[in-house]
Amino acid sequence: MTEPKYIPLNLPSGSPRGERRGYLRLCKLLATQTRSDRTGFTHGQWVSAADLGDLYTQPTLAAAAHAAIDLVAQGWTVKVDRLGPLFSPPATHRDRDAEKERIRTQEHLRRDExxxxxxxxxxxxxxxxxxxxxxxxxxxxxxxxxxxxxxxxxxxxxxxxxxxxxxxxxxxxxxxxxxxxxxxxxxxxxxxxxSNAYATVPxxxxxxxxxxxxxxxxxxxxxxxxxxxxxQIAERDTWMGWETDQFLRDLHTKPSEELARWVAHRIQVQQAEIYVGDLLTDGVLQPSDLTKPTEDAIARLKADAERHRQRHHRSATIREVRNIEHDAWIARATTDLFRSKRSAALAEALDIRMVLGAYLLPTPTLDGLRQSLDDSRTRARLRRLARRARGERVGTVxxxxxxxxxxxxxxxxxxxxxxxxxxxxxxxxxxxxxxxxxxxxxxxxxxxxxxxxxxxxxxxxxxxxxxxxxxxxxxxxxxxxxxxxxxxxxxxxxxxxxxxxFGTSHFTDTSVEALLRLSTLNDSSVRVNSLFGEGVSPRLRKVRLGLAALGWPTNELLKHGRxxxxxxxxxxxxxxxxxxxxxxxxxxxxxxxxxxxxxxxxxxxxxxxxxxxxxxxxxxxxxxSNRLSRPVTHGARVPLPSEDDAAPQSSSAQAR
Structure with missing residues (x-):
């Protein structure tokens, strides 16, 4: 088993005294329950047993309490000393069956919810x-x-x-x-x-x-x-041979005319597949910037990307975005979300063209590729170009x-x-x-x-x-x-x-909602709208933002220990x-x-x-053993959990 590790998880400084006391009561209650005792308890039962009151009016306590309940339910332990609660992640078992049972218990947390x-x-x-x-x-x-x-x-x-x-x-x-x-x-x-919860995949x-x-x-x-x-999965990408640094090493040791033509093609395609009509109309770019890019044009695009990123997160028109006709591509392109993405992508594309194109445009050659590999500035652009090519194809092939x-x-x-x-x-x-x-x-x-x-x-x-x-x-x-x-x-x-x-499989929807609400109340400019194209894994971003709002170590708590x-x-x-x-x-x-x-x-x-x-x-x-005679006792039947799980005893009940 792994060495024990303790992480202090307290409410943020400045939290009301009543919320700090309620959170401490909950942690003491979580610490006294054995692993078998706490299995199957709902969030509502824990909240009631700890006398936390109406959590809607206490968003900080709600986020902390729900997250703590989830951590303990999937194997974390709690100790409470005079400075507050200390949480310890579950140990990884060397025994195969014990480790499988630990992971199965973690997965059942969200599935049964x-x-x-x-x-x-x-x-x-x-x-x-x-x-x-x-x-x-x-x-x-x-x-x-x-x-x-x-x-x-x-x-x-x-x-x-x-x-x-x-x-x-x-x-x-x-x-x-x-x-x-x-x-x-x-x-x-x-x-x-x-064993794990059903979820749709974006x-x-x-x-x-x-x-x-x-x-x-x-x-x-x-x-x-x-x-x-x-x-991006390092082990997969390395095995395939298209991990960026590995690919560049291969490019350096075995350059060819074919690879030179590919690099030149990628420079042109990366730029050509970005809509620029509104960027030209709004004066962010001049037509000459697209063929002879400058540092100033790239800087203007970066500023435009940031401006529209902020507008997207402040926007109250998410419903309008979702109502755009499916194939109305220009209308989609000109939303704040995609305007920001386009400006950022074009800034990178023009930067790559400006530096790398000097060697490989308009006519790519083997000598041009070799010369580009001797320039540190150009190698950096080659790295970004290869990463962009991989990102474009990873979701399609x-x-x-x-x-x-x-x-x-x-x-x-x-x-x-x-x-x-x-x-x-x-x-x-x-x-x-x-x-x-x-x-x-x-x-x-x-x-x-x-x-x-x-x-x-x-x-x-x-x-x-x-x-x-x-x-x-x-x-x-x-x-x-x-x-x-x-x-x-x-x-x-x-x-x-x-x-x-990393992952969020050890956090229930109840915790995710509470963490997101806290992050939104703390900073209304930060929003996760779950729009396709907004970013990878909205659920992961919601949990990360909420844990950060609590001041808790996000990387430590997002490790699912598997x-x-x-x-x-x-x-x-x-x-x-x-x-x-x-x-x-x-x-x-x-x-x-x-x-x-x-x-x-x-x-x-x-x-x-x-x-x-x-x-x-x-x-x-x-x-x-899988029979269809009634009552049906078949392994392919959905195992609906009982709705009558016993609640944990409150501190006062235990005292009696």
Whole structure:
């Protein structure tokens, strides 16, 4: 286990005496409860037990109290001495099972809060309630497979091909013909069975179901979702070879005419994809500044960016921004948000052109590239240009596998590996390319015209929930010829490294709202409007602003204390050069035009994993424990928490 560490978390100096006393009462109460005692207590129960009163009129106390409750609920401990409370983060266990249980407890904090919400409970109960579809009554239980029936079907079919017939179905806004449910609602229901809370993902997102055609209603085997990736992960970027410093070293050791042309192209494209009409009309720029940039023009653009950034945060017209027509790109470009982003981006583009263009424009040459690499000022611009190119492509040719797993009873047959393989199949790659070959919202708003970004994926990355290992992704490789590739190659999940990252999964929505309210009251000029394009992770920014308003150490409290394993599935052989746009065409490791890819992968999985596991006694027992007879005791049913959790005892109650 890790060494203990204590962090003093007090209310800000100048807080009212009554609030300081209330916060101290809460901390003492949190300190006296054992870990098992405090599990499942709601925020309201803790607030009542500590006699904190109406927290709406005490925003500082509200933010501190809710954050403290969350920290303790997910494993932090509290000690109170004469100077105040000291919080200690949970220790990382060397024991694999103990560490998994610690992380699972942390994740259940937000998940159970979510499942207690009346709207979520109504949704779950509505999906479980039978409804008329055609000439039969249907509920979500018809999309779960009885474990005994599955076990018997496998025994009756040694090949498994008739017992389980998987296929991928994109969970869009259409209706399931077999049940009458919206596909998105089917996906959402089973997503609520995960250990962590369900959340929508900003940017690109393509949820999918893996279903079983061998059952009457095509039972759900598992879920997956491909979404916009985390923009920067050092381990992933280094493994790909496009981490900025690494790329520049390669550029220095192996310069070429091709790379010179790419650098020149990036200089021109970076500038050309920025709308400048209003900047010229308003006199921020002169036409000559675009071809012969000056330090003065760059300075004016930076000032314009800051002016409109402040106006965006002071603006009371967020509703008007959201009501702009989807494809009204100039109208979007001229909002304060995108005016600020455009001016800042153009300032950088012109600075790069002014310095780097002297070597590579109008005609890029190998000698020009070599000379530029000997100039420290130019190398700095090359670094920024490479970083910009990576930032532009990271969300288009790379995706994260944000959801991936099997549900009961299929999970006992290692169907998580099936779902992982199908999530990067030719079927999914083709569907992703078709869905996202359309104008990019941010790029089009920056350009004032429709800009279509690349939609052919080069890499799909993911992380394990547990740092102790992932049985789902471990040894998950299959021959490339299974999906039409070369027989001497393989496709699968490579381990890229380990990461101890920041996050907000250990803070509930209650805490986030309280922290945001405090930050807004303290500084009304700082706003997180959750507008697409405003920035990465609105939730993270809200928590960070609130913790800063309390004067608490944000970096320490945003560490969720989990080491995670990073995995990546490279889909092309020219990974770095295609991902950066040096190569215009991806060299796929598979045949992306295959129409029977799902069947091929499923047969591989049956022979490699499922049929072997199905012969094991403990697997049979686990499978058969999932029954659909009433009352339904099935592992794929959403575990709604009880609404009757006991409240913690107040200090006075403990004294009695």
């Amino acid at each position: 979510q499942l207690r919400k009346p709207s979520v409970r109504r949704f779950v109960q509505g999906m479980e309630r039978a409804h008329q579809h055609g000439d039969q009554l249907v509920s979500i239980f018809d999309l779960m497979r009885d474990g005994c029936e599955l076990s018997d079907a496998i025994k009756a079919d040694p090949t498994g091909r008739q017992a389980i017939r998987p296929y991928v179905q994109i969970a869009d806004d259409s209706i399931c013909e077999l049940t009458g449910f919206k596909l998105q609602n089917i996906w959402r229901y089973f997503r609520h069975t995960w 940017g690109r997102s393509m949820p999918m179901l893996v279903r079983d055609a061998s059952t009457p209603h095509h039972a759900v085997i598992g879920l997956a979702a491909i979404s916009s990736p985390v923009v 790379i995706a994260d596998l944000t959801v991936c797993g099997a549900i009961a009873p299929y999970n006992t047959l290692a169907a998580g590996k099936l779902v992982g393989a199908l999530a990067v199949s030719p079927t999914v790659l083709a569907a992703y390319s078709k869905k996202y070959t359309r104008p990019s919202e941010i790029a089009s708003a920056m350009a004032g015209r429709a800009i279509v970004r690349e939609a052919r994926l080069s890499l799909v990355a993911t992380t394990s929930l547990y740092g102790t290992g992932s049985s789902q992704y471990n040894r998950l490789f299959w021959p490339a010829d299974v999906v039409g590739g070369k027989p001497d190659a393989r496709v699968g999940f490579f381990e890229l490294g380990r990461s101890r990252s 080491e995670r394993i990073l995995y990546g599935v490279p889909l092309v052989s020219n990974l770095r050069d295609y991902s950066l746009g040096i190569d215009s065409t991806p060299n796929y490791l598979m045949d992306v035009s295959l129409t029977d890819g799902d069947t091929r992968i499923s047969e591989w999985w049956l022979n490699r994993w499922a049929l072997r596991r199905a012969t094991q006694q403990h697997v049979q027992e686990a499978m058969r």
